[in-house]
Amino acid sequence: MKLSQLEIGETGIVKEFTDLEMSVKLMEMGCLPGEEVRISRIAPLGDPIAISVSGYQLSLRRFEASTIILQ
């Protein structure tokens, strides 16, 4: 399952990434395999989304979220 498929309030645990370039940037921001992520809100126009990860809020586009595979 991809992170982009979750609804607001749902959680998941990061398993792996499908895109190396994105994964490096996401991991730097604390979003890495084994971390719990939760969709905390969606922008008014449906994209980007905000997730809570590592104790803070991170915003990313739906496309970027679709490169994150959950357990």
Added chain:
Amino acid sequence: MKTNIRVALVGNPNTGKSTLFNILTGLNQKIGNFPGVTVDKKTGFCTLPDGRTAEIIDLPGTYSIYPKSKDESIVFSVLADKSKGMVPDLVVVILDASNLKRNLLLYTQVADLKIPVVVALNMVDVSDKAGIKINIDLFAKKLGVPVVPISARKNTGIDKLKSAIAFANSVPLQQDTIDIESIAPGIIAQIKGEMQVENPYIALQLAHQHETLSYLSAAESDRIEQLEREHSFHSQKAQATETIARYNFINDLLYDTVKKAETAHDETISNKIDKILTHKVFGFVIFFAILLFIFQAIFSWSEYPMSLIENLFIWLQAGAAKILPAGPLSSLIIDGVLAGLSGVLVFIPQIAILFALISILEDTGYMSRVTFMMDKVMRKVGLNGKSVVPLIGGFACAVPSIMSTRTIENWKDRMITIMVTPLVACSARLPVYTLLISLVVPNRNVWWIFNMKGLALTAMYVLSIFSAIIVAFVMKFILKARERGYFIMELPVYRMPRWKNVIFTMYDRSKTFVLQAGKVIIAVSVILWVMKSYGPGDRFAQIDKQYAQPQYTKTMTPDSLSKVIASEKLENSYAGVFGHVIEPVIKPLGFDWKIGIALISSFAAREVFVGTMATIYSVEGDADKMQSVQQKMHEAKNPQTGEPVFTLAVAFSLMMFYAFAMQCASTVAVVYRETKDWRWPAAQFAYMTALAYTASFIVYHWLK
């Protein structure tokens, strides 16, 4: 100032780094440039408890030593480039205690560069409240560095931090965080050997960053490239391995030292605020309401202080006219310098209000929500959510806004943002708009609360945003992308604005504006005064001779005679001749040669307009009565028809010209500095002038 120790401040964005910097250095700071790059270098001085002086360098906030943007690339260079003697003696890493995990990544990277480190654990008050218990002694012991809990906002723990800086070891004692050599053993060993680099992590970073590091020679960079191929070094894979290893270290560290209260997904205040401010409907309503409020505030709050400043200058000019003997010098001071200065200084209240409100929006964290809400729209038109900040900043001034585009990682997004930012109605246009609007728009209220002048001004601002968006949309199809764009960004928790910070920004920006604009305006005023006071050949002498003839001296009063002479002279002065030369070009826009002079001198800076108008129309004013520019322009009549010069059509046509034309030498310079290619500012100048001419032409003929 002689300094004994050089200290660099390093930390994530939104950790209170700038607040700490301001507390440590007070107002004793200056902004310069790092050698070779155009990244602002903020330095200041701090007296330590042992009497020594520390030079504090505020490095740009970054999440990692791997740079994602132009600003961030300076961090590694400063910490690793030993050749220029810039390497600090000590690094203070500031960590947000309420968000330790992500903050620690940068710490582990900096620690591995093996420069002595002190950790400032900021916002301990916030983390305490959130139920995060940090065993600071154990934490410090595990890292092997002094850890000082502070609260930069509440100004606590600062003395302890200062003593930690004073008594810090001069050799690095921090524990190793991860096994670096194992990430890329071959290439690290070879770079260490060939380039005389002792530190394995610096060697690894050279392999990653050699293409962008300015301190490496071309030969060195080529050699690293060759080594990368030999050892089949893959930068992104190596970085991924490193980041995972670092977070393993961090997780172990936090497991031992931090206990979190079990409050699972507790609804925080920040979350509640976000529910409203980023709401599907209210989110945009609130955003536009805030923008409208800003424009109304600029207009209504500034009314009283502006009239005070205006009156002060009228009084000064009248006083100077009494004291100084009549002649070219007094005319230069009164009609040139004083008139020009009052044209700038009168706008201090508006600029201060604008900068204060923008800095409040940034400080509270609201600006990043705007970025979040607008990203989808902005992407459609070829921009990026992050372009919103420069565009809104463009309401204040395009120069710092264009510099702030460095946070946009994507080249194409950044270039388009740079190209369209000068279209946004900056504070220098404000004087022009205010003056022209108050000339032709009636001072009435519609729907009780909206002042018509305020609405006209709002319309100009809305127009500027729309034009920026349309131009961006066109450029989206012209420019070719160099790399993929992405939007991975922290949404910081909401905080109360730091009022001291707001006041400091307000003061600092207004001062810069006055000094920079003031210089240009005085220079232009003086040049203009010379050009209008002298004419080619003996034209002035002939005018004097002509009006000395009895048919004039007998039939006209001395007062009206001197007025006629003065306006004849203006028309025949260098400025007048020049104005007449360009008149055919601007006539279709509804402008006469006098406006033409103002238009051309405004290409140095827009705010020159008001001063120029004051200088040109001072000729027609009553000698005994000092008038404001507005009154002078209001009374200006077309000599042929006797109609007022500034009709609705002319005023709005002029506003269109100022809305679109690139009349700002500083912006041209900064665009060149940021793009390193003359073709960018040239293209910008050309398209903006073309737009300005077309828009003015249409508006003039529509309203005429």
